[in-house]
Amino acid sequence: MNPPTGVVTFLFTDIEGSTRRWETDAAAMRIALDAHDEALRKAIEGHGGWMFKHTGDGVIAAFASPPSAIDAAVAAQRALELPVRMGIATGEAERRGDDYFGVVLNRAARVMGAGHGGQILIADSTAELITGVDLIDLGPRRLRDVSRPVGIFQLRADGLGVKFPPLKVLNVTPGNLRRPVTSFIGRESDVADVVALLRGCRLVTLTGMGGVGKTRLSIEVAEHLTNEFTDGVWFFELAAVTDPAAVPDAVASVLGIAQQPGMSLVDSVALALEGRVRLLVFDNCEHVLDAAAGLIEAILARSKTAKIVATSRERLMVEGEQLWQVHSLDFGAGPESAAVRLFVERASAVAPRMSLAQAHDAAAVVEICRRLDGIPLAIELAASRMSSMTPSEICDRLDQRFRLLVGSRRAPERHQTLRHAVQWSYDQLDDAERAMLARISAFAGGFDLEGACAVSESDEYTTLDLLDALVRKSLVVVGRSDGRTRYSLLETIREFGTEMLTASGEATAVRIAHAHHFAGLETKILALWDSPQQREAYVWFATELPNLRTGFRWSADNGDLDAAVAIVTGTFFLGYGIDNYEPVAWAEELLEPARAVNHPRLAYLYAMASQCWLPGRIDDALRYGDAARLLIGSVGDELPFGAEGLLSTPYANSGQLELAIDWCRTNLRRGRDTHALTRSFLIFTLMVAGCEDEAMAVADGLIEDADTSRNPYTLTFALMVYGFAFRRTDPRRSREALQRGLEAAHETANRSNESQLAICLATVEATSVDPRAAFDCVTLAIRNLHDSGNITTVCSPLAILSTVLDRLGHHEPAATIAGFAINPFTAAAVPELTLSIVHLREALGDSAYEALAHAGQAMSNAEMVAYAYDQIDEAR
Template identity: 60%
Template sequence: MAVAGPPSGVVTFLFTDVEGSTRRWEADAEGMRAALAAHDEVLRSVIAAHGGILFKHTGDGVCAAFFAPRPAVDAAVAAQRELGLPVRMGMATGEAELRDGDYFGPVLNRTARVMAAGHGGQILLADSTAGLIGGVDLLDLGLRRLRGVPVPVGVFQVRAAGLREEFPGLRALKPSAGNLRAAVAGLIGRESDLAEIQAAVRAHRLVTLTGVGGVGKTRLALAVAAQLEDEFPDGIWVFELAAISDPAALPDAVATVLGVTRQADTSVSESVAGALDGRVRLLVIDNCEHVLDAAADLIEVILARSATVRVLATSREALAVADEHVWPVPTLDVGAGINSTAVTLFVERAQAVSPEFSVDQAEVAGPVVEICTRLDGIPLAIELAASRMGSMTPGEVRDRLDQRFRLLVGTRRALERHHTLRHAVSWSYDLLSGTEQSMLQRCAVFAGGFDLDSACAVAGSDDLDEYAVLEVLDALVRKSLLVADRSAAQTRFSALETIRQFAEEQLVAGGSSAEVRGAHARYYAEREAGIISRWDGPRQREAYDWLTVELSNLRAAFRWAADQRDLDVAGTIATWTAWLGFWMHNYEPTLWAEELLEPARAAAHPRLAFLYSMASSCWWPGRIEAAVGYSDAGRLVFDSGRDEVPFGLDGLLGAAYLHVGQPERQVDWCRARLALGRDTHGITRAFLTIALAVAGRGEEARAAANGLIEVAEATGNPAALSFALYAYGYAFGDADPAVALDAQRRGLVIAQQSGNRNTETRIAGSLARLEADYGDPLDALDYVALAVRSFRDAGNTSMMRFPLTVLVAIFDRLGRDEPAATIAGFAVSPLTETANPEFTTATSHLREVLGEVAYERQARRGAAMSVAAIATYAYDQINQAQTELNASSHQPPWG
């Protein structure tokens, strides 16, 4: 195809790159030279044949420009079919300036980042290109954050005959988009409110929406948040406090949603605030009124620590926090009669239950206007009234209001609106049958929602089987007293908080609260066998997802059982949820296990050994001293022969010894436990392998590792297999780097696919060192970034220092002396000084190169940085290093 000249204006760019070229050059330079020549010829001819301009070579890749997206895609597909090397390709479309034969503009950086996210043989498109083409088979890989690109980019993979389709996960991060869900129903009569509150959030760091219960504060806050989503690149996070009954539990609940781990020597609130530092996020904190002081305290800590976080809160009264902007949410307009927003809402909700409903007739319009007026335009009360239009007329509802809503005596200004709403809820509740009332009361014990199975568990009657319970729940949904969320595979029910609180009051007044809460706690304890069975197989991620969904209920169930000193129930919940949480980087249940140690020890409880094992995992968030104490005490329990733990996880108990320079204690412990023949999943053997390697007993470590992968594979358990692959690679790291790299790369994919964030982070840190020593420095930097980000996102600053020590060693080799010294200043700690010999070597070398004074100056700078600042600095420095390596054809300077 002939072209008149190079494209200009809006251009589609195609960038390519040979994956793993460094290793290929080192292994066979002559063969690589010939292969690259053939590679260049294929790309040159294909690009020209499709009307493109090849305007730059980048070592082992090219940059090409096209007039339109489709020829660029066709050229990429044709090239991939002919190329003999693993080439990754990326495309993006946008405006670019052509100057002196080269192009300039943000779209080029976006193209490079899209390409860098892929793998050899993969063709990736940015959404700017994908949206302009048709007739191409595209796989939507979702939004991704790309280095140097300020907003998340939609990434698509091209699929075509003759091309490989399956690839590992992208080398880019999913956007931290928070947990804001799309609104279920639109707002009526709130257009001006939306605009004003958005302006308030932009102008003030804390905006609190106040008003009577049921006025629509939550829905309005979520709608505002949805419209501001693009202004908060680190996401909008919603915290529903309604399920929290204990103010002291509020920081833990917020930390759990954010995935933040409490740090040593700090409070949970301070750990949360530290994790948020530097993040541009909007926190929507809903229903603060019943934990007002606790919410205010947490918000004060967050705002004092982070200048980039904003908070939108809802409460029935102001939080009384400094610089709080209070925005009273008004009730809906009723003054315009049939044309009022209150009547519009009534009609919309009435038509949901009775499609033929209309206010065209005076005999309907009059009573509807009166209902809305008498309910003072409170949305929830209006919706409750409208929900009766399936079985009553507006006149009948109006007449019932006369009987049931006895307002306080006084002027309209003195009216207690919450009392009005309570009458509305009471009136709706009184219309229920006895069975419906009982079910609504009993379901009030659930925190964060429930499903059909859990509702059956608290139903309290042998006459109510699954189908009978479903019928009652369906009736409560139709009457707007429960909400059914069908967005997931299994329907989940919940109640508006005002209704849930009212039902809970009725439950307590009826004297059944203890019985139902006991049933609730036992139900979640009895989930152990089913969920652990799901964990122990290919559906493992489902177990982690279930824990995430049910954590509020598990917290409430544990708290009730622990307060009632029911060690059987509390111990069961604490152990298996802590075990799942261990693999997920969620250590809240570890605290539950710690809480039960003393009463369980006094009672010689059969779960005592399991409790000690899980309590000892507190070394992960940095509580090493406590972990060692639990390990010492737990060994005595194990040695007594009274207790066992599942899956042969005995080796977990001694893991803390590795972090106090006592690997031999872990070696002896693991060998003693292995002699009992209970290591069904190879977990203790994996711990032994790691301990031997740490102790410097390489041959013994490799002997222990031989056959370990086969044992783990036979279980079909992704956690066991990925952990075995990690241990295997750890043992063979220096003795056979190629084998170690292959094992841990495979383990990383398995860990990521199955949701094992703990192992994913371990392997990323290990691969970073292996790639730095024996592989591709670009990959090494990617793995460091992954490990740092994982710990950073979990708020685990203690462990975040470990991958940073690897980064220091890499930067030292690359000659990036000042960044290395800066990061070393932050990374150094009593734990890291001895854990990574290469870190010690690197810092000694840096002192020689920079001089003692200059080194200490840079190190002090790093030590003074906040977690957010050092993470941002590390990412930026990694990005710069990768850019420089790309420019030098990936050749590592250390050979």
Template identity: 60%
Template sequence: MTFLFTDIEGSTRRWESDAAGMRAALAAHDEVLHHAIEARGGWLFKHTGDGVLAAFASPGSAVDAAVAAQRALELPVRMGIATGEAELRGDDYFGPVLNRAARVMSAGHGGQVLLADTTAGLLSGVDLLSLGQRRLRDLSTAIEVFQVRADGLRTEFPPLKAVDSSPGNLRPAASSLIGRDSEIARVIAALRAHRLVTLTGVGGVGKTRLALEVATRLAGEFFDGVWVFELAAVTDPASVPDAVAVALGITQQPGKSLTQSIAAALDNRVRLLVFDNCEHLIDAAADLIEAIRAESATVRFLATSREGLGIADEQLQTVPSLGVEDGADSPAVALFTERACSVAQHFSSLSKQESAAVQEICRRLDGIPLAIELAASRMSSMTASEVRDRLDQRFRLLVGTRRGLERHQTLRHAVSWSYDLLSDDERTLLERSSVFAGGFDLESACAVAGAGADEFAVLDMLDALVRKSLLVVDRSAGRTRYSMLETIRQFAEERLVDRGEASTIRAEHARHFAGQDAKILALWDSLRQREAFEWFDVEVANLRAAFRWTADHGDLDGATAIAILGSILGIETDNFEPVTWAEELIEPARTVGHSQLAALYVMAAQCYHAGRISNAVGYSNEGQSLVDSDEFGLVPFGHDGALGGPWVVIGESERAVEWCRSQLARDRDTHGFIRANLVLALIFADRAVEAIAATEGLVETAEATDNPWAISFALFVYGSAHSETDPPRALAAVRRSVAIATEVGIRWTQTYGAGMLARIEAEYGDPAAAMDYAEAAIRSLHDAGNPAVRVPLAVLVALFDRLGRYESAATIAGFAMSPLTTTGAPWFITAIAHIRGVLGEPEYESLARKGAAMTTAGVTSHAYDQMDQTRAELSGK
């Protein structure tokens, strides 16, 4: 069947501005559509708000009806058409094709008729304009969309309202890919046929570049995006899940390992995961990939490694060197020429002798891209003949009978040759920069360059290393950041070890990042807080490496500074890895009576956010006495108020109230955090009047600090306290909280603020707005794999109860029922009691059991579908 969906663009605005005129226009609109559809053999089987749904046996008839209607309509109507199989139940149709037609329609504009490719392929004699492949909401793959062109119809429209921006972290390539067309086609075909493809080959052969090119070309086929994990910066196999979880924004779920949590969060996701540089972490990468594959049938994997991962059904694709057989027309020479032209303008016109020298260089370098690029970089100061003549001296493994050695030896000597051409200072900086994980900036380079290093001298050396292709520069974030190809980094690291300086420089690296705490916390405690979060996001790999070094080498002061800084920034951005660092330091810090032991306990206690509630309660109980003793340092910014959080979760809110009041009596609440935590504890203790009283002056205290997190948190707490007694005031406060959080990048209040807005709107305001807020909170927590997703789902239960969607509410309630939703949430319990009364105990229990048995992916998918249906019904009222 072919289905036609229509909708009036901007109908809500028209109803509000001229209801009488809209009523008359809508009557004329309905008459035009009825006549156009029925005159061409169609069946108008449903009205949806201000639009209609019609079915046709012929795709041509559907298009004719749409064109005829558009010519006669006065209102701006958008139309979408798709063809496929559907099931007729009574007077209604069901099936994926209807969703496709609806999404095609939603992408268009008033006066526009759009077709899905399923319909376009069945038509002849119709003037169609291809608008290209488009990713549309709720469709797992991109589809080609066509616009119908006919006499009497508009031809020019704004761009489609499609989800064209691909999620993920795939960045545009910095350079062109030469000579890889056949490999690209081969890898794409393998990846479409198999779920795991591993690119193998020697270091420097271009595995990473080829993988990223393939990922870029396939990005439109993965609705949930392409995600790249650069494992070269990960040295500990046990940290592979941490690195992947941080990139994806996934938190550990209670009762599950981090690997299991990642796998669960990716269930039903249509994603391409690119695991780059797996050779030193083969078992860890393979274990994680196998776990994800077992959980999700829709995720695909592209890996690069010097050898296969050893996983069943893994498709190995060897990446060969660039061809040199065609001489001047070979891909290897084309690569050399392009890279040389970028550093030497004169290189574009070579003599016959120089051209022959280039061909010989490429041949003798075995067509390995990295070696060729290193040679080409010398064209700014040498001729091709001079480079060729140096090969006999620098790359003896490439001549005679020794050419049969392993290719990574060839590459090692290519790097060594470039390394030997550096000045002593450049060489030293390259070696020392090998300790960085995930890149570095100028300040960090100065920190390892040596005592008293001049910033401008270091900058000159960095510039030289970039020009010589030994460092890669990235300016995409508005700040210059440097990194190394992994083969070069390993080579430089070996030289650092040979010099006997590796331990010293790694310690300098760790001291540098441990010493950033005062500066970054000062940024955090200011209107420039966003810069602190951005710093944390780009430096988390370096912080991880620095923590590991300090913790393993007895630098408890450095490890503690990193753990506390990372925890403060991580908790507010939903990255709970640093909290595990604080947990790790508890025992060694307690053994020596460390001065920051109290702060470590406070940070460790925040592990309840990641679902480790029993551990958090233990840390909270022990941390309380340490804070009270004053023997183990002050907790920064009054964060000790957060020690009551675990008690609230387990239903002991009165203990949290007592704790916060005892700390307030000590007059250390500089940012209002302790009082804000008191208000939350009072709310959960069902002491609403006291909670409201405690908010007096709270926001003003926070505003005086100029700390966005303090202000956003205070506004969230203020709105929570007033949500029952003064909903308009509560809505205003929480909306402002979410706006600040969104601007600064505070994911915590952004997510939980949306959940609070959903609850208030559900009970006192606009149901449509409540669903939007609830969906935002659900998506954020679901994407992070956070078990707290049950909280906004519970809000949705209450909303569906008020709207009479009792079956859906009961199903979701079965999943949402947990300590997170029953503690301090009387509105949820009240909703469940009402739903039980309406449905009856047997029906409610049956639906609730069904929901309880669902996976997180399953229940959220059900919730999204029910919200879409509810919105459609609300718009038709």
């Protein structure tokens, strides 16, 4: 055959231990060598190779294609009896007569030399050109006389060995990187991502708050890249360098570089690194930021082969810098999370019998990791307490985390305690940044720019500049959603900021500003709720609830009644629409102080408090309703959105239907039903009372009137009562209205109306040809109501479920659920339940029915919901 030219694949072979074999039995070795040579010749020539040289006891062959070389090597190994190691590499080569020249031959020889008898090793230059071959990636390795690490793969095939000793490669890498004594937990994907990022650029800066694990991640990244830097990996700890001017000296001393005549030390370091293939890790740059950035900039400008990983609490601002934010460890996966695994492993070092076998211990450790924000340093310090405490005892003391979490005095000072770690960051701030950090600690659960301006008493751009500085220094976290920016503090930073706020003497003023900010949003947020953008108001409420709760608590506890009332009145309809009853409880709390001063919004507070019937407190609700009706009737106090009809609900649900109807009629005559709410409440109550003809008459034009309000809540509520009114006389019209309402309620996040619409639609489907169509609606309603704690209304979908199960012949579960669901309201609102109970008594017998109903009545709310889900699944 013609010898290949251009890009050639070379196969090098060698007999392992041949010298010893010659010395032991030369005659036998001579015979074995003849068989060896013949087997190699046949395999190489049989696969199109050209064997052009013998090297002692081995051969060198050239192939035009990598697969041919692979096949020849496998065939030869299967035929050989002597332990032969083989190496394959591909590259440009120049043929001179019967020989070849080029760096690829040296590389193939060194790859072969790294192996053992029976092993076939392939360089990355060949591996990337072949497919369909089983290769074991052994990673990049440093080989003698090869300037850069070579990726080496082991070929695996039938008839070949698999397990071999470690490769014979250069193990000593220049540098000063030291492997940590503790294991690396929870950031495996981060390591891979940073390694990939560094391969595409020359400077990666790992940023994050103190104690989050930047140093540990940088070391792990460097470990993964050690073999790619022939001149080593060098680590520079800058935390102990207090004088920025000393940064070049610290780096030069580690590298052994002397200042050159007529040059600065920075330039001398950069010059010495020129042409060197080194990875440099600059750790803790934040307190000497400008000096570190200047040195790194000079190195990158002079040396094209050096790469740098830096850790800092803020970016270096060097051209070409790529940032990687180091986040806290995940704790959301509970006992399986990285944060918990870190706690358990570190705790085991001081408490060898540490275990999460007990549920209360597991729950406590998960809570510890959650409250410590997943910060590795904080978790490790907490774990060190396991030598003398239980997880529950540690968890109970986390309110004093800065006193509790104290570690070894041998650790770097900034990591000896959690306070040291946070203080280290705080000390890098200027006065204005420190003041801002303290003031924004008043927020719970995050804040926006408008809120930050309110507590800082600064203009928008000054506040924005300070927030930007705190974000860059990894003390404030930024989140972006729907084109809006929201800021937050990790709880550990927030607690530290709270201490600083108290020490500043500004705590009272800032908390007043915080509460007044949210009280002052009442008009704005209610206008948003009373618009087609209502869903945004619900999102705002869910997002700001921790702040609303904090602002209300401060105002109520400190006698700022107007602010507390404004927070309640500004959030009641938002909570009501999504089945959140916390503002109802706030309204109850303010009744006495508001009554003592005859507050102008007292009637509104009573009306809101009357909705405590939803979580089951009907007697209190009736008492509050009575007080509200007297005030509205005597002083003319009005509710927003013409919502006086809301006061009818506790009476309707306690069986006082006539009183509820009269109240709605009275308020309709007053002409304030701007959103058709009172009219809707009247229709619903008329239906429950059995006055269907009147209800349908009043419902005429209801949807059109509600539509004009452009308020999704009032429209979906109107669609619900309209569908309810016509459910018996015109099921098609009823179903259309209810389905339209259900879709609209879901789209606009009106969870309360979604539940009611699902209940009404279930009553329609329950009487259809196939009652199983009601299951989806019943399931939706039960889930929503149970999740929100509405233990009163949840009886309605359960009542419907009982009637459906009865129709399907599931009599025993139908009777059990009926026992739980029957009450004066469900008996009136779902008259089918009464008929179903009569049928169940006939089918089961009175005694059997009573026993089952009693069992259902004795169930807790949670038990009944779980039972209902099981029966729905079985009935399907």
